[in-house]
Amino acid sequence: MPRTDGSPTQSVIETSALTKRYGKQLAVDRLSLTVPAGSVFGFLGPNGSGKTTTIRMLMGLIEPTSGHATVLGRPMPRDTRTVLPHVGALIEGPALYGFLSGRDNLLRYDAADPTADPRTRRARAESALDRVGLTAAAGKKAKAYSLGMKQRLGLAAALLQPRRLLVLDEPTNGLDPQGMREIRALVRELASEGTTVFLSSHLLDEIEQVCTHAAVMAQGRLITQGPVAELAAGARGRLVVTTPDTGDAVRVLKELGVTDLVVAEDRVTGEPPGAGSGADTGTDLAELNAALVGAGVRVRGFGVERASLEDAFVALTGEGFDVAG
Numbered sequence: 001m002p003r004t005d006g007s008p009t010q011s012v013i014e015t016s017a018l019t020k021r022y023g024k025q026l027a028v029d030r031l032s033l034t035v036p037a038g039s040v041f042g043f044l045g046p047n048g049s050g051k052t053t054t055i056r057m058l059m060g061l062i063e064p065t066s067g068h069a070t071v072l073g074r075p076m077p078r079d080t081r082t083v084l085p086h087v088g089a090l091i092e093g094p095a096l097y098g099f100l101s102g103r104d105n106l107l108r109y110d111a112a113d114p115t116a117d118p119r120t121r122r123a124r125a126e127s128a129l130d131r132v133g134l135t136a137a138a139g140k141k142a143k144a145y146s147l148g149m150k151q152r153l154g155l156a157a158a159l160l161q162p163r164r165l166l167v168l169d170e171p172t173n174g175l176d177p178q179g180m181r182e183i184r185a186l187v188r189e190l191a192s193e194g195t196t197v198f199l200s201s202h203l204l205d206e207i208e209q210v211c212t213h214a215a216v217m218a219q220g221r222l223i224t225q226g227p228v229a230e231l232a233a234g235a236r237g238r239l240v241v242t243t244p245d246t247g248d249a250v251r252v253l254k255e256l257g258v259t260d261l262v263v264a265e266d267r268v269t270g271e272p273p274g275a276g277s278g279a280d281t282g283t284d285l286a287e288l289n290a291a292l293v294g295a296g297v298r299v300r301g302f303g304v305e306r307a308s309l310e311d312a313f314v315a316l317t318g319e320g321f322d323v324a325g
């Protein structure tokens, strides 16, 4: 629902109990999502967790079975026609004419927009090509484009007009690491200009690198949502000790309450004591280190790995992130 107090923190996407059922398959199950204005919002989940189905409902491409969604304060799919001109979307790979060049695809796309001024069409296309790094390849036929180049062209199409919201379904799919970095930089740049970016991904580290907020999906259900820093902070990192004396290290750490100990070559890892207590672990860690040294364990490395979103996901679901789709 749109807020009436004129607050700039108004949410750009809001869903309540949004549900999509395909026969017996519950693709999206009572999803309540809040995407704040100005955020780079990561929509995260393994394959088959319901991300694309949600995006299709948000864009008015399919009807929900039940529940509600608003985009830019308007109900969807009822107000699709009013809302979509303000939204740039890249969903499931762009539809391209293979026999046309990248540039001509873009010109054609722009020409299909009744609000687009034909006199400035070429300038718009060139600027969009430049933003996604396709200027040099703009004259090539689209059928000769790699998957990554097609993805960039789709993104260029979404950037022809200034948008309040960009919805990108797996935008770095098919890109090499350099291409991924470029798209991430572009997403940050767009966000800094005030565009809210909602992007789906099955790559946890991608979300951590680029997003301010995230929601985590599993099997059609929302597991958690919030600022990325808070989500990751909800999980504790693992203790890591590097030592040639792994046997002794395990014995000492076990006595001091470290659990789930695993030895791999010269590394011993485990859950620090008091996990979940929320207490400052600084002194505990110093004591663990001192105890190891006191017991004659030669400690070459000692620390706690930073908790990641993946740790948070595993802690919340009890399973690894890469569950099969």
Ligand SMILES: Nc1ncnc2c1ncn2[C@@H]1O[C@H](COP(=O)(O)OP(=O)(O)OP(=O)(O)O)[C@@H](O)[C@H]1O
Residues within 6 Å of the ligand: 022, 025, 026, 027, 028, 045, 046, 047, 048, 049, 050, 051, 052, 053, 054, 202, 325
């Ligand atoms: N048109 C459809 N008919 C039947 N089942 C569908 C349909 N679309 C999606 N599903 C099912 O709904 C579930 C969620 O699919 P969805 O594509 O939304 O997941 P996803 O998180 O986007 O995964 P991926 O990253 O693989 O696209 C899956 O089990 C899928 O098989």
